[in-house]
Amino acid sequence: MLDHFGLYCRDAAVSLPFYRACLAPLGIVVTEEQPRFNAAIFMRPGSPIFWWLGEGGAEMAAQAGRSRIHLGFTARGPADVDGFHTAALAAGGIDNGGPGYRRPTCYSAFVLDPDGNNVEAIWQTERRPPAEP
Numbered sequence: 001m002l003d004h005f006g007l008y009c010r011d012a013a014v015s016l017p018f019y020r021a022c023l024a025p026l027g028i029v030v031t032e033e034q035p036r037f038n039a040a041i042f043m044r045p046g047s048p049i050f051w052w053l054g055e056g057g058a059e060m061a062a063q064a065g066r067s068r069i070h071l072g073f074t075a076r077g078p079a080d081v082d083g084f085h086t087a088a089l090a091a092g093g094i095d096n097g098g099p100g101y102r103r104p105t106c107y108s109a110f111v112l113d114p115d116g117n118n119v120e121a122i123w124q125t126e127r128r129p130p131a132e133p
Contacts, residue, residue, distance in 0.1 A: 008056030
């Protein structure tokens, strides 16, 4: 069901080393550094689910009705992503990035839910077989 999730931290110089240390015994490691975002991607090797952790500025501070959470849900193909986006907007969601390819092997769409959470539907061919027509 889940593809990935993201979390902002106040100080990546403190949080990233902490999580590297405490998650390593669980077999969860950094698989990608993202210095541009003061962030890293954590995964358990072999798992299809990853966690993005990065530094957020004041705009990411928790506020009533606004969360710092990002959820990515796995889609079976581009048509599912399109359907997710259409249904979310019809149900009161706010467009936060329409359906499209973000990379040649990644097709996704983003909406903000009624509480302001960033929710994504994503189809990634590099991590799973392509959907059947």
